[in-house]
Amino acid sequence: xxxxxxxxxxxxxxxxxxxxxxxxxxxxxxxxxxxxxxxxxxxxxxxxxxxxxxxxxxxxxxxxxxxxxxxxxxxxxxxxxxxxxxxxxxxxxxxxxxxxxxxxxxxxxxxxxxxxxxxxxxxxxxxxxxxxxxxxxxxxxxxxxxxxxxxxxxxxxxxxxxxxxxxxxxxxxxxxxxxxxxxxxxxxxxxxxxxxxxxxxxxxxxxxxxxxxxxxxxxxxxxxxxxxxxxxxxxxxxxxxxxxxxxxxxxxxxxxxxxxxxxxxxxxxxxxxxxxxxxxxxxxxxxxxxxxxxxxxxxxxxxxxxxxxxxxxxxxxxxxxxxxxxxxxxxxxxxxxxxxxxxxxxxxxxxxxxxxxxxxxxxxxxxxxxxxxxxxxxxxxxxxxxxxxxxxxxxxxxxxxxxxxxxxxxxxxxxxxxxxxxxxxxxxxxxxxxxxxxxxxxxxxxxxxxxxxxxxxxxxxxxxxxxxxxxxxxxxxxxxxxxxxxxxxxxxxxxxxxxxxxxxxxxxxxxxxxxxxxxxxxxxxxxxxxxxxxxxxxxxxxxxxxxxxxxxxxxxxxxxxxxxxxxxxxxxxxxxxxxxxxxxxxxxxxxxxxxxxxxxxxxxxxxxxxxxxxxxxxxxxxxx
Amino acid sequence: xxxxxxxxxxxxxxxxxxxxxxxxxxxxxxxxxxxxxxxxxxxxxxxxxxxxxxxxxxxxxxxxxxxxxxxxxxxxxxxxxxxxxxxxxxxxxxxxxxxxxx
Amino acid sequence: xxxxxxxxxxxxxxxxxxxxxxxxxxxxxxxxxxxxxxxxxxxxxxxxxxxxxxxxxxxxxxxxxxxxxxxxxxxxxxxxxxxxxxxxxxxxxxxxxxxxxxxxxxxxxxxxxxxxxxxxxxxxxxxxxxxxxxxxxxxxxxxxxxxxxxxxxxxxxxxxxxxxxxxxxx
Numbered sequence: 001x002x003x004x005x006x007x008x009x010x011x012x013x014x015x016x017x018x019x020x021x022x023x024x025x026x027x028x029x030x031x032x033x034x035x036x037x038x039x040x041x042x043x044x045x046x047x048x049x050x051x052x053x054x055x056x057x058x059x060x061x062x063x064x065x066x067x068x069x070x071x072x073x074x075x076x077x078x079x080x081x082x083x084x085x086x087x088x089x090x091x092x093x094x095x096x097x098x099x100x101x102x103x104x105x106x107x108x109x110x111x112x113x114x115x116x117x118x119x120x121x122x123x124x125x126x127x128x129x130x131x132x133x134x135x136x137x138x139x140x141x142x143x144x145x146x147x148x149x150x151x152x153x154x155x156x157x158x159x160x161x162x163x164x165x166x167x168x169x170x171x172x173x174x175x176x177x178x179x180x181x182x183x184x185x186x187x188x189x190x191x192x193x194x195x196x197x198x199x200x201x202x203x204x205x206x207x208x209x210x211x212x213x214x215x216x217x218x219x220x221x222x223x224x225x226x227x228x229x230x231x232x233x234x235x236x237x238x239x240x241x242x243x244x245x246x247x248x249x250x251x252x253x254x255x256x257x258x259x260x261x262x263x264x265x266x267x268x269x270x271x272x273x274x275x276x277x278x279x280x281x282x283x284x285x286x287x288x289x290x291x292x293x294x295x296x297x298x299x300x301x302x303x304x305x306x307x308x309x310x311x312x313x314x315x316x317x318x319x320x321x322x323x324x325x326x327x328x329x330x331x332x333x334x335x336x337x338x339x340x341x342x343x344x345x346x347x348x349x350x351x352x353x354x355x356x357x358x359x360x361x362x363x364x365x366x367x368x369x370x371x372x373x374x375x376x377x378x379x380x381x382x383x384x385x386x387x388x389x390x391x392x393x394x395x396x397x398x399x400x401x402x403x404x405x406x407x408x409x410x411x412x413x414x415x416x417x418x419x420x421x422x423x424x425x426x427x428x429x430x431x432x433x434x435x436x437x438x439x440x441x442x443x444x445x446x447x448x449x450x451x452x453x454x455x456x457x458x459x460x461x462x463x464x465x466x467x468x469x470x471x472x473x474x475x476x477x478x479x480x481x482x483x484x485x486x487x488x489x490x491x492x493x494x495x496x497x498x499x500x501x502x503x504x505x506x507x508x509x510x511x512x513x514x515x516x517x518x519x520x521x522x523x524x525x526x527x528x529x530x531x532x533x534x535x536x537x538x539x540x541x542x543x544x545x546x547x548x549x550x551x552x553x554x555x556x557x558x559x560x561x562x563x564x565x566x567x568x569x570x571x572x573x574x575x576x577x578x579x580x581x582x583x584x585x586x587x588x589x590x591x592x593x594x595x596x597x598x599x600x601x602x603x604x605x606x607x608x609x610x611x612x613x614x615x616x617x618x619x620x621x622x623x624x
Numbered sequence: 625x626x627x628x629x630x631x632x633x634x635x636x637x638x639x640x641x642x643x644x645x646x647x648x649x650x651x652x653x654x655x656x657x658x659x660x661x662x663x664x665x666x667x668x669x670x671x672x673x674x675x676x677x678x679x680x681x682x683x684x685x686x687x688x689x690x691x692x693x694x695x696x697x698x699x700x701x702x703x704x705x706x707x708x709x710x711x712x713x714x715x716x717x718x719x720x721x722x723x724x725x726x
Numbered sequence: 727x728x729x730x731x732x733x734x735x736x737x738x739x740x741x742x743x744x745x746x747x748x749x750x751x752x753x754x755x756x757x758x759x760x761x762x763x764x765x766x767x768x769x770x771x772x773x774x775x776x777x778x779x780x781x782x783x784x785x786x787x788x789x790x791x792x793x794x795x796x797x798x799x800x801x802x803x804x805x806x807x808x809x810x811x812x813x814x815x816x817x818x819x820x821x822x823x824x825x826x827x828x829x830x831x832x833x834x835x836x837x838x839x840x841x842x843x844x845x846x847x848x849x850x851x852x853x854x855x856x857x858x859x860x861x862x863x864x865x866x867x868x869x870x871x872x873x874x875x876x877x878x879x880x881x882x883x884x885x886x887x888x889x890x891x892x893x894x895x896x
Contacts, residue, residue: 593724593725594722594725595721595722595723595724595725596718596719596722596820597718597721598646598647598718598815598820598824599820601646601647602647602820602823602824602827605643605646605647605824605827605831606823606827608831609827609830609831609834612831612834612835613830613834616834616835616837616838619838619842626730626731626734627843629839629840629842629843630734630738631771631775632835632839633835633836633839634738634741634742634771636831636832636835636836636839637742637745637832638741638742638745638764638768639831639832640828640829640831640832641742641745641746641748641749641828642745642749643824643827643828643831644749644824644825644828645748645749646824647815647820647821647823647824647825647827647828648749648814648815648820648821648824648825649749649812649813649814649815650813650814650815651754651811651812651813653754653796653799653800653803654748654749654754654757654812656796657748657757657758657761657796658748658749660761660765660788660792661745661748661749661761661764664764664765664768664784664788667768667772667780667784668768668771668772671771671772671775671777671780672775674777675775675776675777681859681863682856682859682860682863683863685777685779685780685856685860686860686863686864686868688777688780689780689783689860689864690871690875692783692784692787692788693875693878693879694875694878695788695792696787696791696792696879696882697878697879697881697882698882699792699795699796700795700882700883700886701882701885701886701889703795703796703798703799703886703890704885704886704887704888704889704890705889706799706803707799707802707803707889707890708889708890708892710802710803711892716803718815719815
């Protein structure tokens with residue numbers, strides 16, 4: 001048991017093996033492919049649990065690290081290795097648990113799909129990449145796996161590539177992430193140039209001993225580009241709602257629980273850099289807080305069940321990033337963990353509904369599902385309560401930690417903003433619930449409860465959504481925060497007033513939603529009419545996509561037109577003139593070729609004579 | 625006293641006569657003959673310079689021998705070509721051999 | 727004017743006259759005969775230059791073999807009227823410019839020779855084994871060139887046979 005850490009490297013490798021197995025051998029047998037994929041992630045989960053027990057029972061500050069040199073060139077050294085510390089352990093547990101449950105759920109959700117084998121191979125390679133990402137011990141490796149999870153995201157968003165919207169969404173996700181990853185890579189290269197290493201531990205000690213920290217500001221901002229793309233923070237958030245074109249289990253695993261949280265994880269992992277630069281922290285907090293409010297406001301008026309959840313995910317990611325920015329790193333990680341459980345629960349439950357209703361996603365055409373799908377309904381409600389932050393569910397404790405961090409850190413504005421977002425979150429979630437699950441059956445559908453292979457993961461996740469919060473609650477002495485125990489991260493004493501206020505706000509949001517959508521004391525249509533301008537702006541997502549399309553049209557098309565002109569006139573022109581010149585001389589000089597061999601000889605001898613005279617001339621001037 | 629200059633000038637005259645022959649004649653065989661004269665002029669140069677500048681060794685003569693070898697090969701192939709062309713076109717006049725032009 | 731100088735001028739004059747005969751004669755057979763005289767003159771020049779072996783080779787290869795070859799070729803391709811077998815080209819351009827270039831080259835080298843007094847002859851021991859020296863060089867330092875020349879001759883023979891025989895159709 002002591003040397004279980006020696007085998008920790010197998011956690012990311014196993015899913016990769018499953019991927020290779022499926023890709024090379026099992027792609028003709030979907031059930032075997034699914035079994036190998038689930039088996040691999042299951043073993044990874046067991047190993048993760050063993051590793052977690054080992055780390056949890058050991059000395060809290062102890063870090064296990066092993067690595068091998070992967071590539072080396074002048075000025076760049078990249079290792080491949082694993083780093084096991086409490087932060088990694090938390091992420092390993094979250095990723096393996098959610099991935100396992102989602103893959104089991106996919107058995108039911110994707111059972112009729114012809115691409116089941118490739119679906120599971122993508123799932124495996126995603127799980128392996130994500131685990132490799134969280135277990136990485138240096139920035140070079142994290143970047144490699146960062147790109148790999150981006151690629152898996154691209155493949156899985158576009159999994160139903162027959163649909164044009166899925167194709168477009170996949171491309172959009174890929175390109176948007178590319179912008180963020182570019183900045184991230186630049187930041188990594190600057191780190192390499194400045195400090196000569198990419199290893200977390202070595203960087204941390206070098207930065208601690210560094211006197212002049214002004215250079216860290218651009219590096220921190222560039223590094224933050226990565227989370228901005230991957231965790232879909234404000235200017236680069238546009239891909240995540242569209243990513244819902246992928247299969248719903250994919251949305252649950254990748255676009256709610258794990259991959260989009262990688263950005264938050266990166267901020268936590270590189271906290272020793274960010275915490276040195278107050279300006280960067282302020283930027284992070286601002287971007288996160290703005291994204292939280294911005295996305296929550298959009299979620300208020302959306303009609304597509306998955307899109308509401310997607311904007312909710314954006315909003316919650318903004319919450320986590322904001323927590324990082326205000327210095328409450330452990331609170332952010334805590335929220336990441338609880339959010340992974342309840343948001344994947346919400347997505348999977350939504351998937352269960354969509355599956356039962358044959359790909360119907362409009363909440364106004366659902367209604368009355370509570371009688372027909374009790375498991376799905378009540379697990380969804382649990383997830384929504386957890387998300388809304390109703391005590392004592394998981395979301396309450398983690399959200400409270402963040403609000404506490406913002407308030408105690410002196411960011412009163414962000415605290416008020418966060419409380420407002422909590423209110424809005426409760427409102428839009430219960431708007432969704434009252435409309436889709438408890439309202440009248442407006443779509444005339446014949447829904448039925450999903451099979452156990454889908455409902456059992458829901459129930460397990462519901463259990464986590466209820467219970468996962470206690471590990472970080474004041475009731476257990478903030479065990480989670482002490483476990484993570486990161487340097488530079490703030491701890492605050494629990495504040496009963498903040499708890500009460502946030503709970504009351506959440507209950508108020510639920511009550512308002514009940515008034516409007518269940519009791520219909522306030523008519524939703526009238527509100528829509530009265531606030532039509534605001535409604536339209538929100539419904540069209542602040543016209544961000546249209547703005548980006550306009551920018552593309554104006555800037556990119558203009559650049560393309562310029563390039564076309566350069567290519568046609570200058571590049572082609574050069575080549576064509578060379579060709580024309582060659583042809584011109586050929587046409588002109590061909591008249592010297594008259595077929596008379598003596599004429600040719602004449603030219604030769606003329607050359608000989610000229611050479612001779614030149615040579616003799618030189619000799620004369622030299623000798624005489 | 626006859627010096628190197630005399631021999632070199634003799635060679636030059638022979639070479640010039642050869643050049644004139646190459647341009648002035650229309651019979652292909654005559655042109656080959658003119659080329660032979662030019663090669664002989666070169667041989668005279670080799671031997672004369674060898675004789676006057678570096679009398680101790682015989683590299684110049686050696687080169688003259690190689691020139692003779694190459695000339696022999698050239699004449700045999702050239703004459704074979706002329707015969708082959710004559711068989712095709714019943715002529716050895718270079719004026720008639722102007723197929724290879726624009 | 728000692729004997730050597732007289733011999734040189736006589737032989738040179740003969741050689742040049744014969745060479746002019748080659749290029750100026752209107753009968754190709756006369757040209758061929760003049761060519762043989764030219765070759766013999768050059769051979770005698772070699773004798774003058776103490777290159778006895780080379781002179782013999784010149785007589786054997788040029789005056790013997792190549793001349794016979796040329797005369798055979800002339801017989802094979804001869805025009806019916808022998809007095810019109812070796813006319814100058816009708817192209818005045820080639821004719822004129824060729825002559826001019828010949829004069830230019832002769833003049834250029836002549837001027838160069840006149841301006842540069844080259845070394846006077848050095849007396850060399852007459853008992854030197856010159857043929858042996860050539861043999862040593864041929865099979866010593868220059869053996870690769872020697873072998874290459876052998877291959878060249880072989881190929882020339884093969885090529886000449888193929889060309890002269892003609893390739894049969896089909």
